[in-house]
Amino acid sequence: MPVTIKKENGIITVAISGDIDHHVAKEIRTQIDLEIDKSPLQCLEMDMSKCDFMDSSGLGLIMGRLRKCSQYKSDFKLINPAPKTMHILRMAGVDKLIKIENTDVTSGKE
């Protein structure tokens, strides 16, 4: 599974690599929710730096996790979404509901 989950001081960081489509979204959702439900959560961060492709199934995954975070009254943050991902988020109006952070992904790479 192209997902790595890190947990530190109530912050869960999920790094997704490759494509998010309907086929993989369910498994990613199960893995994230398993971690969220385990212990108190302050913030869920989805790191999209290495996500090459996302369609409406990925949007469903993001909206679903946002809903889950608001149930736990925790923050949700999306890191480095691709321009196409932003386009899809804007179409659904989700870009206004979540925190989006763009770090300089080119630095630190060789």
Add this chain to the structure above:
Amino acid sequence: MKLLNEFNIKFLSKSENESFSRIVITAFVSQFSPTVEDIADIKTAVSEAVTNCVVHAYKNSTGYIQLSAKYYDNGKLRIIVKDKGCGIPDIEKARKPLYTTDAENERSGMGFPIMESFTDKLRIISQLNKGTTVVMEKNIGCKPSI
């Protein structure tokens, strides 16, 4: 307008074939020197159409999805995604942003709106219990390389 190239394939409505369909359409379109933006749009639109077949058309069954594309000398690409599944009862409703019949599985209801936004033209033909045909057209900016 003259037809320059065409493909037509049939595959089972397994979710594994969503990525397969993206690879196929990307490989086909790559011959015509598309922009990176064009490829991303087309890949996303095809992924949405094929996912609809897997999730909705053949909800409780497995059937064949037919994916075909034609490319013309005026730069027009026409993609057809066809299934013989359950059909869409209300196409107008289905086209509305955020409308979904499957919210419990976290479907976002953005499939058709994305197809519409990422291509130049979208046509949906559907008959209950007979199937659905989605026709998408997109002009690819660059001149054909063949």
